[in-house]
Amino acid sequence: MNDSGSRITRLCWLFCVVVAALAPLQPAVSAPVEPVKIAGTVTASDWEAYRSRFVKPDGRVVDNANGDISHSEGQGYGLILALAAEDRGTFEKIWNFTLTEFLIRDDGLAVWKWDPAATPHVTDRNNATDGDILIAYALGRAGIHWKDDRYVKAAQRLAMAIGKTGIGREGESLFLLPGAKGFAAADRPDGPVVNLSYWVFEAFPILASLAPEFDWSAVWRQGIVLLQQATTGKTRLPADWISIRARLQPRTADGFPPEFGYNSLRIPLYLLRAGMTDMDWLKTVDQRWRAGSEGVAIVNVLTGQVRERLTDQGYTAMSAALSCALDGTPIPAELKTFEPKLYYSSTLYLLSMSLVGEKYPKCL
Amino acid sequence: MSVARGAIAIAIVSLGFAAIAQQSGETVPRQMQGAGAPAGLQPAPTRPPVDESALRYFASQGDTRRVDAEVARLRALYPEWTPPTDLSQSPGSALPQTDPAVDALWQLYADGKVAEIRAAIAERQAADPNWKPPAELLVALDQSEARRRLTNASDSSQWRTVLAIATETPTLLTCANVDVLWRVAEAFAKTNQIPRARDVYTYTLTNCANPTERLGTLQKAVALLPDAQIAELLKFERRTGDTPDDFSPIRDELARRRVERASVDGKTIAAPDDLAIVERLAENPADSGNALILGYYNYHHKSPEKALEWFKLALDRNAGPKAAEGYALTLRNLNRFVEAEAFAFDWRDKAKENMQVYLDVATALLSQDPPPRLDPRVITRVIQAVTAQRFVNGAQALGWYSYNTGQFRSARDWFLKALAWNAEDEPSAYGAALSTQRLNDRAGFNAIVTKWRPRSPRIADLADGRVTAPASGRRSAGPDATTETTAAMTAPSPIAMPSSGLPAPMTTTAPATAFPQDQPDSAARRAEATRMAQADAPPPVEPLRPSAALRRMEEPARFEQTAPAEALPAARRPAARAAEARGTGRANRGCTVTRNPTSLAPGAALTLGWCLMELNRPMEAASAFDEAVKRGEGQTREEAAYGKTLAYLRKDLTAEAAVAAAEAPQSADRRRELNASILSQRALGAYREGRWMEVILALGERSRVVPEQTDLMLLRGWSYFKLGRYNDAERIFRSVQRTGYSDEANVGLNAVLERTQNIRQ
Known part of the structure; x- marks a missing residue:
């Protein structure tokens, strides 16, 4: 198990160097990329506040804003945060629940939706690629950190399955399909449809070492390209669901609102966590999100109209982390005490603050 | 794909080995290792003696349910093993299991808290890298997780996952986990491997003793295997011994199925024994399904009176729309059209099929020869339904009904309406041609002739003056309820489908129908209609020829429909x-x-x-x-x-x-x-x-x-x-x-x- 651990670490750095070498081609990625380390970046008390609210004793991560259902994304975040808090027992529980309840699909991916009130509990057996990636990523990192071969093997299996089913191809470019079914060019008139927030950039180096058969760095690159293409409009914000049928002209996918919504607002955080602080687009977002400006909000990407301002701690923590990363703005005092209410914003809070704690301690 | 195939192949091998293991008294895990178990498999320890620590722990807690379950589990793993008689005492020289932490783990296991045990093991190992949990506990955990995962995969129809888990955990495939065996069999059946599914059922019936589970096995099999294979499985019935089997519910089910199949197919005759069984089953006051089957069986086998009784019984037992459909169809077959229409009307909104039956029955009601006198309220509601559903045959029947009662104007309008709903409907075009001719509507007549002359010889004949419009026409396409054809007796009349299922762009208003019954106060108009009908009547010799012409379209149809029906x-x-x-x-x-x-x-x-x-x-x-x-x-x-x-x-x-x-x-x-x-x-x-x-x-x-x-x-x-x-x-x-x-x-x-x-x- 030491073996696979060190292989991952080595390959990771190899891959990171590769990505860094691409920088001249991608003006946005000019600095050496250094993703977060994760383990040990969430304090025991913050984690305890999160765990006691959102993790059931059987390892189920509960989305309390959505009828207490669970989903593959939540299980993935739960695993990452348990690793960040170095809580081996809870990690093991969440993994146990994820393995037995979610990882049951014939193609090796996770079903995405689990409802405690339904029988059977799996109410949608489709997968969600971001959930799959988060789980594989967490398992891969945990396998290295705790030197546990079971995690690495499971991560490899899942990464292979994602590579096989979750990567789409248009000409030369590879991209992430949001799910195994329903998003490809053949599946819908405006297909392929993508969701840019499914690119968990920090995960790609790990996926590349877990399943080297697939060109994850091409997927990464395409994510950046698509993000740049999708942010050329007036508002410079991408819609959550984007049709890339017209290759150079991404547009909002049919049947979805043209909104920068709960999905997309994670993108800046993912970029920061992956170490891609130099992307110009982050400055644009920072200007919108800054205190005294619009703040974190759900925005119509065509008109710029704000549909909903998001003021929960997790969203403000995210914008504070962005300002901190861009120009060292200190984290406001009221964000330093974790007050978990809802699953999603609490998750964003811990992901943001663990990033600040690891990379930008001066902001604290 | 090949990976999946491989997995399934291994599953079969391992399944076979599990079966052999049970019979020969060897342990499954060793066989699996011999069979080339997939990497990563954690085989159960095969070393004697059998680890009885869990058993002793549960016994010490007085947890008899768990003790029984553990005994069953160990027996499945080690068929040669016999449970100790002195469970209350420590085995002394056996395993030194006095670690209270391990006892706590077994307690968690007893409570089904697998995730908690995993967490506790992980935490303890983190603190004490040299500590190892009892191997038996790890096996039990693996099994428990595998069973849960397999069950979840099966509940979500992820059959390949089910088979893969069964492959990885062959120790699950024992009589102690009959439910798992059933799910594996279903996974085989759902992946087109019926023979493998049958093997699993055969294995279960050969090896497992619990009579409830044995019957359950057949109940599962009956849903997935063809009847012939069920018949084979029935041979495993144990008629002697302490716990003899009673598989008669399965035999009943097979009989019921045979009758059910025959109930929708007039060509298949059910065996009297089978019918007797279904009739016996139908005696149960809570049953409606079997009454329904018998209703349809009799309906399709020319016993409409009996059919009516069974449908009535089914209705009384709340069998719902399907029974109502049969009841209305049977009334129609008995030529009780007025009743049929009234009954079907009450059910028309219950299901799509009921509306269709209503339209069919109403069409049959109108199509009687000679045209019946009908309650104006009935006419009104038929018109409403036909119009709302854009039912071509109904519009055509209204056309003929009007035509045959001398109301050529409304006849024309109905035929044109039918054509508007299905432009390709020749009989409606023919009706429209006849009625426009009768109305001296030159323009209308010519329009129809221009369009239809190349396609309809009888319309061409009309135009060429070889035939003139008769005083009364008949529905001329397909057998209707009054036509004595086999098809009409055994099945509802064929329904011409409208050319488009789209709703009308705007509310369609029914053509003004001047039925005599419609305007009881307008005696003068009625009299005039009668007079006109008489005045328009052709010479007495004429109707014969046109009626021959009318039939011309039917003949090729009959010829082809009675041709042997070997599909292609x-x-x-x-x-x-x-x-x-x-x-x-x-x-x-x-x-x-x-x-x-x-x-x-x-x-x-x-x-x-x-x-x-x-x-x-x-x-x-x-x-x-x-x-x-x-x-x-x-x-x-x-x-x-x-x-x-x-x-x-x-x-x-x-x-x-x-x-x-x-x-x-x-x-x-x-x-x-x-x-x-x-x-x-x-x-x-x-x-x-x-x-x-x-x-x-x-x-x-x-x-x-x-x-x-x-x-x-x-x-x-x-x-x-x-x-x-x-x-x-x-x-x-x-x-x-x-x-x-x-x-x-x-x-x-x-x-x-x-x-x-x-x-x-």
């Missing part, structure tokens, strides 16, 4: 048979010796052609006919072109056949016959080559020439299915179902159902 070849029948009939008359002189037709006179070439056709040498026949076409005249030429077409048809050369058919003018009947044959052959050819759209086009064209046969409708249904147009496919299969060919239709409907369910999931 039947489509080719009429043409082939006609050729043979012709051939036998003329081919008595030998033609076995090859002769050059160019040297023959046209008449002789024609004779040679027919002779060669009889010898089934169509290509030579074609060139003989060709000579007769080239050089012959009149009747000979027409006959030769006809023969040549048939010859090409026999070789499946539809394009050549079409050319040949056009080489000489043919009579209208023959033209129709040839066109129909060419088009069905074209459809068959396209079907064989998977050109689904062409099948639909050819059959669409054909249905404009002659009424569509059931087998060709099936072809059309399957083509829609292949094109993914499931709604259209379902519509066609439903129509076929109503004509009595329900087996074939049901296959289609099930396929559609399966496909659309998958899509919706």
